[in-house]
Amino acid sequence: MIAAVISVESFVGAAGAAPKETPESGFVWKDGAEVYAKVCAFCHEANVGPTIRGRGLDPTYITFIVRHGNRAMPAFRTAEIDDESLAKVAEYVSKAAGNR
Template sequence: MAYHRPAIQGFTCHALRTARLLTLAGLGSLCFSTGAAAEQAKTLGQKTYEKTCIYCHEAGIGPELKGRQLPPEFFAIIVRSGLRAMPAFPQTHISDATLKELGQYLSTSPARVPASATSK
């Protein structure tokens, strides 16, 4: 005895299958657009941190910057003049406006949770 699914009135199996696929495709594009929107919502300070600072300051080379509640001006002074192993970054590399956004981002960011703490 073969199993026969009851059809939804007015729809063929092919139409239902197509509707399911379109729904899944729509949900997938919604997830993609949400990720794109999140990327657009990043501040200039956050983008600068992720592009320039993260490679040393989240790899154990430089000190942690997030969660220290330091004033934005502190970061501007260090970035412009350099400190120990950190080179100075001139205006040709980071503009004053970008540096101000970076300082604001770092002064208000919560402390980073190390990857080893999240994998337990």
């Protein structure tokens, strides 16, 4: 769906029909806990991925692993999780209590 929107925007921009406006911001996650619950928990709460909460992992390390992947952990591009949301979830995971 995102690819279709980008394709349409590229076509419209190339045709010169689109006004030069700043695009409205898209969806914004409420906080790192929401990002974790909706994205990370699918694996890290289902014993597919390792437990990551409660380990005191450095936010920089978390960001690196999310962007580059590690073993079975896929790399997430900025199209899948933007830098601001990644910073929110990295901060949340680094300070969160362990899994229940």
